[in-house]
Amino acid sequence: MSIQPDGRFVDQAPYNPEAAAEARSAELDMSNARLLWLRFKQHKLGLISAIFLLLAYLSLPFAGFIAPYGPNERLEDYIYAPPQRMHFIHDGRFIGPHVYPTTAEMDLESFSWKYVPDTDTPMMLEFFCEGADYKLAGFIPANTHFFCAPEGATLFLFGADRLGRDVFSRILYGAQLSLTVGLVGITVSFVIGIILGSIAGYFGGFLDWFINRVIEVLRSLPELPLWLALSAAVPSHWGPVAVFFIISIILGILDWPGLARAVRSKFLSLREEEFVKAAEMMGAKPSRVIKKHLLPNFLSHLIASATLSIPAMILGETALSFLGLGLRAPAVSWGVMLNDAQNLASIEIYPWTAIPMLPIVIVVLAFNFFGDGLRDAMDPNRS
């Protein structure tokens, strides 16, 4: 530093253009996606939930491989068998994963079957063994399972239900329907919501008035009775796949009003902006203005709020199937499984038939946390 004759201060060091770049905040040079990721990462619960959901969805195609039994494979000798533990240590010695074979005995006091494990003969689990046929990812036929029960013993990690089917395997198969029902439903609701919401917000006038009234009517009605009424209309002779799609579409049809309202209010404020005026003056058609100029502005925010309505759909499917108006018997979903746990007697005597409730609670919680994290990360008004 030196002082010039006219009193100015001048730094003697040579000018280094790099230094100025370093002084700038690193955030300014980052892509949008990276910024989003950095912010999302801070929401620990959301991050854990996201990883969990990712794993859960990735494992869906391999449900048949992981499950030891088929979804409708019946072991008639093991009706209502209680959960078994997988043991590793026998007689104080580590011998690897094994189970004890059980034998059924009639309990003449309560007139129910008791399953007594024979703790003297440990039987080792088999890995990569052959079992019930299944289709990998829905189309590759296979019959290799990751692990299954040894000959002469059973492996009911979560017990067996009233037909002697393995609850654990059925939960894995049930996830295929229960987890995807929300995705299909949200797609339906997203498409309807965005189209109607943007029409209402962009054009205004009578269309806006009309769509708004429809939204009001739909929002003021209780969902479940309408779901019930609509799914009661599904013909009983339809196959499980058709029923699955129609149920998820029903769930989606009643969900769009909330989304459409959000889209509409965003449009109302955005359509007065200069960039929209500019696009319109250059002769862009409404569809182009909506798609290229307006929607990208808040699509990410919409996705975040959509994530938050997936759990409602999962719970909705469960409720419908539980009441016997949703998915039906050969199909396996968590709601269908809970249909077995419908009365107090089964909760008291066979509490494990209510186990499918755990994955429901966990998945719904995970979606809630994930959605919260996503919304926080995408919120432009965040402090």
Next chain:
Amino acid sequence: MALLRFAVFRFLTMLATLLVVSVLVFVIINLPPGDYLSNQINELRATGQSNGIAKAEFLRQEYSLDQPLWKQYLIWAGFMQGPHGFAGLLQGEFGWSFEFDKPVADLVGGALWMTVLVNLAAVLFIYAVALPLGVLAAAKSKTWIDYTSAFIGYLGLATPNFLLALILFYYGNRYLNLPIGGLMDPQFEGEPMSFEKMKSVLVHLIIPTFVIGTSGAAAMMQRLRANLLDELGKPYVETARAKGMSEPRMLTKYPLRVAFNPFVADIGTLLPSLVSGSVLVSVVLGLQTIGPLLLSALKSQDLFLSAFVLMFVALLTLIGTLVSDLLLALLDPRIRFGGRER
């Protein structure tokens, strides 16, 4: 005066909405192919019982099920003359339940009041729980009170209602000796209202109210907490604190009043889900509300019964929304004028 005008305006809107809803309900009910009577006629034909057929055919004509759909709707709603002159919803004739072979009005009579009672209890429960907990969570934010209430709230949102009902029933009966099933002890059924009967109903209401209310209370609490936290950061709160106001007094006097608006307005969005929940929970717990009736009517395509129950449920939510809008207008003078369409 402005308030009165607003009330009338809102009431007229509600009637219009109800009209649209009635069309919607009627269409949905008629979506499944066939109806109860034609199913019955086919069945009777197949088994060769001819005298039953005559009765069913008679009923078909009596309730003009042989007419085209739009005429059926107009007759059912009471806009058009049927075989017996004007006899629709507008005239207080709710139709005939084919499954139970009784007029719908006789069938649902008591259940309607029970439905209102259960839902009212749930609303009161939600306010009673969400208000103190929400305020507490906001006032003591980032402490264990906040975290615990948030955790319980999330759990309440995530657990399916019907399972919670079963589990609470089981444990409530086992450890607290709460009654199982129904809305009153069997000996009071059909009895006139008395103090004993009321007590029995109240004891039976505990678990259903709790089950139906939890998810609503959780959502409400979260929103109240968020609103209150927004308000607590504002300068006027600082001012109030600086002038030495005690914390509870300051809270109730300023920020709570502002944060209270959405709390009242929310009942409009809350009620539909509450009624949904009560239908489901009633089926599981065997409460004598209209929930189980609706389910059986939908399954057997009992046209008039399910249509009436759906209409009633819609009416219940619409009235709830109306009341919440009016309350809001009373509470906040800005709403009355701002709430109207531009």
